[in-house]
Amino acid sequence: MGGGDRLNTTGALEKKLKKYFNYDSFRKGQREIIEDVLQGKDVLGILPTGSGKSICYQLPALLLPGTVIVVSPLIALMMDQVKQLKAKHFKQVIALNSFLTPIERQQIYQRLHQYRLVYVSPELLQQEQFVFYLKKMNISLFVIDEAHCISQWGHEFRPDYMKLKETIQIIHNPPVLALSATATPMVQQDIMKSLNKPEMNKHIYPIDRKNLIFSIRKVNEHEEKLASIIHLLTIYKLPTLIYFSSRNTAEWMAQTLAYEIPELRVAFYHGGMEPMDRVAIQQQFMNDQLQVICCTSAFGMGIDKSNIRLIIHYHLPTQIESFVQEAGRAGRDGKTSLSILLYSDKDFFIPKQIIQNELPSIEIIQNAFRVLYTLQKESNIFSLTEEQIEQLFQINEIQWRFMHAQFEKHDIIRDNKIIYDKGKWKEAYQQIVDNIQERTRMKESKLHEMLRWIHEENCLREALYQPFQSTFTKPEDYCCSNCGFTVEQWKPDIQTSHHNQPTSWQEKLQQLFLIGDENEAK
């Protein structure tokens, strides 16, 4: 491609950007990624939150012939994006999910090629019927949004994330764009490996946030945590998230706080709640009708509230990546915000247990092979209900998902049939066991990394970002509790965070037109 062509392309890019998204210029990273994408290269993009990642595929969707497929981890995220695009008069876009009736779904499948942008879950990509239609289409780009989910969820919790590489093959190898706001070099490697794309063009930008203050407070008893939280919430009436590793504790804290601080508007949020309730709580928090949410890790992805000022960790996550994500939900507007982790030595046990429960034990694997062998002798058809599986294999649903994915991977179960081969089974058993041991070791070392950070004596900021990138920006004023910061000296900017502050007419108009946050975050 000659220089002249390049210039024309660039001009066209900006024109489209203005026309469809009403931005005058690109933000850092966007142009570089889009140019690579338009040239058909495979791209891995790590851009900080609020930097307009979605433009990186939405704009190419308008320019490229054919359809762009976007793999998204949450239905709510897909719906949100589609809503925003439709408000911008980008109509050839759809989110496919279980909210559609089977009839609607059929109709959409048949005219799928008419859409420029199609959002799907990784699970849907395993539906044969859906892939049947995809195969016949011209797919110009295959996007994985929130690509760290491959690494974070794909190995056990949502194994369909690990099958994306097969889908990419089946739909005739379109260019791939993987995007995330949080990925250590290790996670980047994992993403590229699981997509079977070792040669992706990397566009990595720093993700450190200089407006966040990091603070760790060590306590002896849980009562001290409660006292600390009550103290903090009495001083600071700010949009706040408190993270827990257990649903019960989150509920208990919400109730206790409501009792202890009567004027506080507080709620709890976790994955075990009704979908309707979850949406309601989230909305009330967004609209500043709720000030504090006691939540598990279920609360976060897709929460686009710019003025969260305080993140408290009552429990510690199993890895630094999760902590950075959760703490990073504060101060999206760039204003100084505070992350406080409350730690007692006993807390080590919870993440340790969670890690242990994620994968089946060796005994369970042995038993599973025995059970499968017995079943296979009677009939090679594998059809059991969930209850039967839990009974026979002594396993929970999540562990079974992992096992089932492993059995399919090693060709022990195929199309609900058990295929017996002594040699193959023996080898598969060894590989599965090795895999589990390796994964568990890795998780434990990640937990230790988290604990090492908690016990760090030098700058917390430096130690926190060190696994992610080589450099970071040191703030002028407050840095962390190891660099002389104490909670008492913090004077947050109350102006923008107080719920009674009237929003400007521009903001109201923006909300009305569902234009989203992309203009505000600087």
Place this chain on the structure above:
DNA sequence: CGGTACAATGATAGATGTCGCCTTTGGCCATGGATCC
């Protein structure tokens, strides 16, 4: 003892009735979209 999602299915309680039925004022039946496991 502890956490994350999606899709697809079957059971269930509650609303509806392009003039539902029968009769007088609600009770009963078939139907098929939400909701809960």
